[in-house]
Amino acid sequence: MQQRSNPQVQKLIKSKVSLAPMAGITDYVLRSLVRKYSKEALLTTEMISSEFLAQNVQTEITKLDENHHPIVYQICGHKPHLMKYSSEYLSQFADMIDINMGCPVNKVVKGQDGCALMKNPQLAADLVKAVKEGTDKPVSVKFRLGYTQDDMNFVEFGQQMQEAGAEFITIHARTRSQFYAGKADWSKIKQLKENVDIPVFANGDITSIETAIEAIEQSKADGVAIGRGVLGDPTLIHRVAHYFKTGEKLPPPNILQKLDMMKLHLDEEIKLRGEKIAIKFFRKFYPYYIAGIRNASKIRGVLVVEEDYNKILEYIDYIRQENKETDKILLS
Numbered sequence: 551m552q553q554r555s556n557p558q559v560q561k562l563i564k565s566k567v568s569l570a571p572m573a574g575i576t577d578y579v580l581r582s583l584v585r586k587y588s589k590e591a592l593l594t595t596e597m598i599s600s601e602f603l604a605q606n607v608q609t610e611i612t613k614l615d616e617n618h619h620p621i622v623y624q625i626c627g628h629k630p631h632l633m634k635y636s637s638e639y640l641s642q643f644a645d646m647i648d649i650n651m652g653c654p655v656n657k658v659v660k661g662q663d664g665c666a667l668m669k670n671p672q673l674a675a676d677l678v679k680a681v682k683e684g685t686d687k688p689v690s691v692k693f694r695l696g697y698t699q700d701d702m703n704f705v706e707f708g709q710q711m712q713e714a715g716a717e718f719i720t721i722h723a724r725t726r727s728q729f730y731a732g733k734a735d736w737s738k739i740k741q742l743k744e745n746v747d748i749p750v751f752a753n754g755d756i757t758s759i760e761t762a763i764e765a766i767e768q769s770k771a772d773g774v775a776i777g778r779g780v781l782g783d784p785t786l787i788h789r790v791a792h793y794f795k796t797g798e799k800l801p802p803p804n805i806l807q808k809l810d811m812m813k814l815h816l817d818e819e820i821k822l823r824g825e826k827i828a829i830k831f832f833r834k835f836y837p838y839y840i841a842g843i844r845n846a847s848k849i850r851g852v853l854v855v856e857e858d859y860n861k862i863l864e865y866i867d868y869i870r871q872e873n874k875e876t877d878k879i880l881l882s
């Protein structure tokens with residue numbers, strides 16, 4: 551189908567790769583880390599509740615560096631006036647405002663937010679219109695294949711969102727009832743591509759250059775959105791974007807490089823949140839950075855309970871030394 555191209559959107563998605571929004575993960579620090587490697591990829595914030603923003607609460611989620619552009623701010627909610635207010639407020643930071651229509655979490659869908667909107671396309675369309683009223687930036691939507699396997703309404707839903715004014719779609723190729731189970735079905739996305747004329751990014755299970763190529767081949771999408779793949783490897787987005795641009799496959803970071811990235815990630819979280827909170831917050835990231843090293847589970851077990859920054863540095867150093875001489879057994 552002929553693309554109804556908004557040149558502004560085309561510029562934002564030029565790299566053909568975006569960082570997918572992940573609550574509690576794609577914070578200011580992770581966005582900065584991804585940007586360190588990829589100058590052009592489209593970044594996305596964690597979702598920001600419109601109810602929360604309407605209470606004028608200051609949040610570090612909005613924190614922005616000049617080099618974070620191009621960046622999408624994602625909002626969730628189901629009340630048009632609050633979504634309009636949020637898009638107005640976030641326009642000072644964002645290059646595009648995205649609406650979360652894919653979150654599967656019980657608490658979220660019970661409140662009619664996230665993927666519940668796929669069961670209520672009229673309200674979803676009203677939200678797109680309200681968000682557009684609040685901003686002159688492009689407005690995008692992120693949704694799934696449908697609410698259940700028996701109700702995969704993603705093609706019609708995408709058309710309805712386009713009709714309401716959405717200018718870009720990210721689609722996670724699973725249903726709400728799948729949550730994160732099974733495998734994302736990229737081939738389904740092709741049906742959406744053939745029936746809308748705004749750009750579409752494929753999402754779900756893209757964890758390497760090879761899976762990005764396969765996702766594009768199967769979906770015919772305009773690009774890919776990568777979420778969990780950046781855990782433990784903030785270079786992935788750059789490597790995929792670089793491949794799309796040049797055809798060259800850059801190697802993934804080795805263990806020693808990953809340890810450096812892990813330390814930088816931790817140090818920056820400490821700067822953002824303070825040492826005590828950051829050390830606890832960071833526990834979810836260790837397993838990804840140290841995956842593949844010898845005795846990873848033992849080391850993970852130690853790191854995720856450690857509260858002392860200097861001890862953490864000692865462990866990191868220990869892993870570094872042990873992995874220089876791979877014959878030795880770690881923490882035995």
Ligand SMILES: Cc1cc2nc3c(=O)[nH]c(=O)nc-3n(C[C@H](O)[C@H](O)[C@H](O)COP(=O)(O)O)c2cc1C
Nearest residue numbers: 570571572573596597650722754755756776777778
């Ligand atoms: C911990 C976590 C938090 C997430 N938070 C959001 C969110 O705030 N907004 C959203 O649209 N999707 C969210 N997602 C979904 C991801 O954006 C993405 O659609 C999904 O993880 C599949 O892509 P992936 O396989 O590349 O991770 C989240 C996923 C995870 C694992």
